[in-house]
Amino acid sequence: MPATTSLPCYTACDLTEAGRQLTAPFTLDIAPALNAWQCQQILRLLPQKRLVLKLQNGDEQAILKLFFRAKDYQREIDGWQLLQQAELPTADIIAHHAQDDLQYILFQCIDGQSLAHHWQQQGGKQQQIDLLLRALPTLAQMHRAGLIQADIHLDNFLLHQNQLILIDYASIKQGDKPLKPALAQHNLAFLLAQLPSYYARFYPQIVNQYILNASDQDYAKAINIPDLTAQVSSLREKRWLHFEKKIARDCSEFIALQSFSERTVIRRDCHSPAMMALLDNPDLAIADGHYLKQGNSATVSLISIDNQAYVIKRYNIKGFVHGIKRALRVTRAWSSWRSGYKLIFEGLTTPLPVAIKEQRIGVIRRQAYLICRAVDGKDLWQVYNDGEACPVDKTVLDQQVIALFEAMLSSRVSHGDFKGTNLIVTAEGLNVIDLDAMTLHNDDKSLKKALKKDLARFIRNFEPVQQQHFELLLSDFSGKLDESSIAG
Known part of the structure; x- marks a missing residue:
């Protein structure tokens, strides 16, 4: 570890005033319990609110949460204590203290990755759902204890030595014990709302697994797929509207x-x-x-x-x-x-x-x-019409084409110029480019009309042999555009 004398040393006042200009590494002059630690990485920075740092002291690592508002510190402590009382797995607290100008909690550093990280490493959608199912026993245990994580998502579950450990304790709230079925369903819907809309077909499998772990007949009677799907759709729309504002303003991203x-x-x-x-x-x-x-x-x-x-x-x-x-x-x-x-x-x-x-x-x-x-790949027109080398097996590519159309339907988007040259084939999947005319639809009629045009434009783009191939390949999807409603 490099000598500490060459690193800047920051007080609580320094950290408050630094805002987003703060860079690691540095040492701390906040409290005696922290003076031996070095900050190696800034994990989360919300100016004037919260700072999350990865610290190191010799071979030992820890996670430090600094709170610039006393109420945020208290929420974190209260949530951690609620989980402890319910005997749910959490990170251990090494030290914590509330001072006039700054509050902190020093957590054990868990050697593991979040479920969100593991999600990205999975090879297929069913494998991803299998990973999500691992969180359901913990979620059901929380609900039986009357607890709800108001901001629940896959990043709040760390996988450590085959055990899930909960983090982000400020959003833990106490309700009735056990949690009322309506609240339990809403919390489950909030978790599912973090997933893309095309995962809706897995909801029955997820609900069955959740009810099995909840061991509560009231939950089995109260939680149903249509209501859950409607809640997920509503919550996903709110998430998108929130994210849409973020891409236009100064924020952490x-x-x-x-x-x-x-x-x-x-x-x-x-x-x-x-x-x-x-x-x-x-x-x-x-x-x-x-x-x-x-x-x-x-x-x-x-x-x-x-x-x-x-x-x-x-x-x-x-x-x-x-x-x-x-x-x-x-x-x-x-x-x-x-x-x-x-x-x-x-x-x-x-x-x-x-x-x-x-x-x-x-x-x-x-x-x-x-x-x-920039993405490195061949466009779909080159692969099929020119016989260019394909980065993936053609049978896999066919399934990716089907999945892309299905995802556009469930996501309620149309492209507007959906030709082969606007689809780039890579080893990671089909990349959609040239989004100038893309449209977000609020009603089924306009969505289906636009997707029919996209489908016709896509097929028309190819030579006759390929046209026949894609007409057959996408016949089931084409039929869905004539149905009266859209699932998911």
């Missing part, structure tokens, strides 16, 4: 900058001097890059920043009249930015949008730029 002449949003984990220099002069970066498209409506170039490949797209103003028409409308760049994060929210694969810049004159919008991570 994004940096938002706005002036009279421009508006910029950038992912915080992609923020660097090189990225900011690019955003200062995006036209120069486009000219210095490798052109992928030079059209009247858009110019696209492949560039490299900080040893990472990106695609930058400039949405051109084609003339005075076009500029007038676009001046007060949402820019195509912003529509693509929003649509990209909607697909990610729904569990669909698309190149990660990392930055957006709009040139403005007050509220008048001018040229706009979108930067996304």
